[in-house]
Amino acid sequence: MKLTRVLIIGGTHGNEWTGARVVTQYQQRFIQKYPTLQLEFILGNPKAFEQNRRFTEEDLNRAFQFLNEKSETFEHKRAREIKARIDESPCFVIDLHTTTSNLGKTIILSHYEKINCFVASALTEKISDCRVIGSPDPQKKYLASQSPFGMMIEVGPIPNGILEAKALEGTLEILDGILSSLSTLPEHLNGAMEYYEEAQDQHYPKNEKGELSAYIHSEFQGKDFTKIFGDYTPFRSFSGTDIQLKTSEELYPIFINEAAYYPQQLAFTLCRKRILQF
Numbered sequence: 112m113k114l115t116r117v118l119i120i121g122g123t124h125g126n127e128w129t130g131a132r133v134v135t136q137y138q139q140r141f142i143q144k145y146p147t148l149q150l151e152f153i154l155g156n157p158k159a160f161e162q163n164r165r166f167t168e169e170d171l172n173r174a175f176q177f178l179n180e181k182s183e184t185f186e187h188k189r190a191r192e193i194k195a196r197i198d199e200s201p202c203f204v205i206d207l208h209t210t211t212s213n214l215g216k217t218i219i220l221s222h223y224e225k226i227n228c229f230v231a232s233a234l235t236e237k238i239s240d241c242r243v244i245g246s247p248d249p250q251k252k253y254l255a256s257q258s259p260f261g262m263m264i265e266v267g268p269i270p271n272g273i274l275e276a277k278a279l280e281g282t283l284e285i286l287d288g289i290l291s292s293l294s295t296l297p298e299h300l301n302g303a304m305e306y307y308e309e310a311q312d313q314h315y316p317k318n319e320k321g322e323l324s325a326y327i328h329s330e331f332q333g334k335d336f337t338k339i340f341g342d343y344t345p346f347r348s349f350s351g352t353d354i355q356l357k358t359s360e361e362l363y364p365i366f367i368n369e370a371a372y373y374p375q376q377l378a379f380t381l382c383r384k385r386i387l388q389f
């Protein structure tokens with residue numbers, strides 16, 4: 112399969128500075144290193160980046176599902192522009208994100224196309240602490256889902272609105288790994304991919320007024336991708352009580368204490384570990 116056009120988008124969330132800096136500061140490095148690829152770098156949400164906010168009017172990385180609706184928010188218009196760029200010709204889309212949770216070096220697949228699985232499994236072989244999350248997106252709300260070929264990168268933990276060496280260099284390492292795979296694709300893309308598929312969201316405990324009544328337990332903070340089976344204690348209430356939950360299968364939490372998910376009171380997501388033969 113020949114797919115040489117690659118769109119690299121950073122700053123889709125304006126307060127995630129790592130991706131924004133990668134697309135503005137590292138273009139020449141990658142263009143020179145991968146001359147057989149046609150690389151296009153895009154600053155996803157320049158207005159939100161200028162204001163150091165996740166978005167100005169609506170989340171750009173959720174706006175794509177509503178493209179047919181009449182809306183004139185900045186993000187809606189930006190989503191249409193980015194969608195038009197993606198639709199110009201077949202391309203692989205890489206959307207760069209960071210998280211306040213302890214995900215380490217992570218890539219997220221929404222489509223299990225062979226090429227996506229091949230690139231993902233090659234990355235986990237090349238980078239020993241890189242993991243793959245499967246997040247099917249049937250409504251195509253994510254930017255990276257606008258092409259069948261592509262993935263999101265999530266690196267953390269890092270606070271919003273700062274640059275930090277580990278996250279920046281980890282993102283560059285993953286991006287380099289993806290481009291290296293894409294520039295040397297074999298004719299037959301077969302193999303196996305270990306990944307964590309999102310299974311259920313866990314929300315914060317609430318009081319009778321619907322307000323947050325607990326926080327992430329100190330023993331649970333940072334335990335992303337750590338196996339849970341049976342009883343576990345993810346929360347401590349503001350009155351000091353530990354809150355226990357139970358699972359009847361092996362599950363792995365991700366996005367524990369992600370800052371952007373407080374408005375939905377989403378505390379973390381539980382995943383199943385799987386292997387996909389492709």
Ligand SMILES: [Zn+2]
Pocket residue numbers: 123124127207208209
């Ligand atoms: Zn993001």
